[in-house]
Amino acid sequence: MSTGVNDNELIARVKAGDQQAYAVIVQHYQGYVFTLVLRYVPNREDAEEVAQDVFIKAYRSLADFRGEARFSTWLYTIARTTCLSFLRRKQQPVHSLDQPGIQEAASQLSTTGIPGIEIKTKNELLRRAYGLLNTDDSTILTLYYQAEQSLDEIGRILGIEPNAAKVRLHRARTRLKEKMVQHFPREIKDLSSF
Structure with missing residues (x-):
């Protein structure tokens, strides 16, 4: 930047x-x-x-x-x-994906979509997938990929060691991939066909 x-x-x-x-x-x-x-x-x-x-x-x-x-x-x-x-x-409530009903709602959203809106880009797909992650995971992914922060800088921001940031980033990537495969299999297939 x-x-x-x-x-x-x-x-x-x-x-x-x-x-x-x-x-x-x-x-x-x-x-x-x-x-x-x-x-x-x-x-x-x-x-x-x-x-x-x-x-x-x-x-x-x-x-x-x-x-x-x-x-x-x-x-x-x-x-x-x-x-x-x-x-x-x-005092906005925080909803965990583990709460009853949240998984079903997210699953319905991914299969039926929102009327009038189609996923047209990888960025839109990623934005929706980030929304399914917890705040810590989406934050570290945003810092690394969108804000282009180094692991040292992420560590400073989050108050952790760079190695801990690296581990958290790896785990967040894994969870993002799982969410995308679980909730957006059709979109991933469509994107990979381009």
């Missing part, structure tokens, strides 16, 4: 009072932040509000950014904390 101008250069300009530089940062990272927020806050309107809060908090805390990690790692930490705070305030 790099812009034409280095993130550190933009941050230095923002710290010097250039608000346009922050607009460039927001524009560059808005998709990244929104995708992360959607992992925690599935309601699109709420996710948009939380994503805005993330950028406001990041702007207010920019003086604290020391550049020891990538800006996206620092921004992810703010996004995650903001999401967790939002969920605590909302």
